Amino acid sequence: MNPIPSFQTLNRLGNFGRSLYAPAYLYQPTSVEEIEQIFKTARERGLTIGLRGAGKSYNDAALNGGGIVLDLRRMNRILEWNPETGLIRLEPGVTIQQLWQHTLPDGWWPPVVSGTMTTTLGGCLAMNIHGKNNFRMGTLGEHVLEFTLLLPTGLEIICGPKKNRDLFYAAVGGLGMLGVFTTITLQMKKIHSGFLRVRAWHVPDLNAHLAALEAGAPAHDYIVGWLDATAGGPGLGRGQIHAADYLPEGQDTHPERSLRVDYQTLPSKFFGLVPKSLLHYFMAPFMNNLGAWAVNSAKYLLSLPARSYSQTHAAFHFLLDYVPDWELAYGRQGLIQYQSFLPKETARDAWAEMLTLSRRRDLPSYLGVTKRHRPDGFLLSHAVDGFSLALDFKVTESKRARLATMLEDFDRIALEAGGRFYFAKNSETSPETARRFLSAEAVAKFKALKKRCDPHHLLQSDLYRRLFGEQE
């Protein structure tokens, strides 16, 4: 590995939505020693370092334009696995896919997963991801027993909920700005079948939608809503709820079969005919206001009869992997996602206002997803006792400026409703907005910790610069 960053090692790195690119000197270390070497090089060269996993953030979280980017995907060894206790120790580059495929045959599933299984555990922990079970299981960080954090000073610190507490609660969700997770110990969840029992039913409007999430959550292991953001009037906020439950022990008579990895694998062809890698070409023509309205309306009509069925874990959770390269359907400028987390008391009115606004401005979201959440104790937290709504927007040259203005309005509406935001999603959040929802004390506390862990401000990302500035 060439330790000197030369212009020939520059890479044009992108985000998940293919809506933003930035050049960086790319390094793919395989050991802690190599990371330390890169820290040294960066200090000597006056360059900053951004950390990157699979690069599945929708914004600038894994970009560090003009600086070094450490892609940690090659540090992907599973170091210890105990099928008795469900404890696993792994390196930060291990993906969710690697993780579940390693533990599922023994009857264990990750406690929290993202919508794509290509994400790395290091990246997931730096963002403190949540899943469709956030209301019950919390964020990924709540299932971490311990991690080793390599600071830019060269110090390696072991943190846990009881050990180096302040660093633990700041580094989880800390955007990779305090240090590099070099090992992570995670508690997996015991399951007794490769299947989930899924119930799906439609909700005719926003009131019913949120009521279903709130009432449904305590009764289920997972719950998620699809929201038709193209519908207005009495149908505003209509959609479909999917709730899923683990099978109790004994209900699956052949768990050894359903827990096999090949049993879970997503089919590679659609209708057994069309290779799924081609699907995004068929989706592209519908990625306009009219097409999105047609698709969303059709989906809603199909959702009218309630259904109940069994589905494998992989098929239920990893919807984003179902169509490979689905982001390409959004065209050359890609897509952005706007997600707001609102308290359950204010969510209805605030989202009604947002959805109406987006319809009135002729900038509807082509996909809306809702979830139920609970608060957590992490320093930079997006969590609330309430709901989240994630809206996908296609970026086009002509809509860019109007979309930016609308998201400013969304931020204002969400802030007034006591809302919060998630750092792997929103791409336009201003420093003022971040300070307001995180509280000035939390930001000051994080910056003080950063100064302690990273006195030379070696760790930077375009996201961190945007929200918190480069220097004190």
Add this chain to the structure above:
Amino acid sequence: MPKNALAMPPRSTPLRPRRKALLIGASSGIGAALARRLAQEGYDLALLARRKDLLQRLCEEINTACGEVRAVYYVHDVRDRAAVPALLQRILADLGSLDLVIYNAGVNLPAGPEAYDFEKDLLMTEINYVGALAWLDHAAAIFQQLKSGQIVGISSVAGDRGRAGNPAYTASKAALTCYLEALRNRLSRYGVHVLTVRPGFVATDMLKQAQRPFMVISPEQAAADICKAIRRRRQSIYTPARWGWIMLVIRLIPSFIFRRLRFLA
């Protein structure tokens, strides 16, 4: 040089993309006019030149006019070639990306119609041509790697023929023109655009060296022409455009006649 990183222009977001340009030779003349024009068109600028006071004033003027940080400056002498890679690395880190690199540094130091002065000729070659190699070789490497970007070289109509009045100046500009063409031939397959600009007489400090200037344009007009060519991704322009016709005729004059035309050669 800017020490406080907070004073850097903001970086792109998906909905607020920003274009970043590096301009070498920005303190006066066409360079300063280009800087103002590019800032108006929305570019964030890294401005390079030797004269700090001029750069500082220009940056302040641009940033005040735009109401935000749009331009930052770096004091640099293009003869200090060893400093180029580290400085370019720093500019890239400060701006966060790079879309456009313009090499505008140039001097004209005629020795006199009958005189020869190697020191002056060397200086002209170093500033007009070797400095361009030092910067644009690296810019080309970056853009080739990133498969995007625009390179602009400010050459001169003087580079189209070897002229008795100032052999080294015309040779340095001819070399620059040829180098830019070669870069274009190399980089177009990577989606990188290279523009050669050949200004005629422009009302800058350099005009004082011209013997019989005519069709003189303002630096602002030259800058407007150049920006238009950048937008349209033209490969080569004369500014003002009518120089294209004049130089077509001049290039076609056979050498044995050209050398006898004292008013031209």
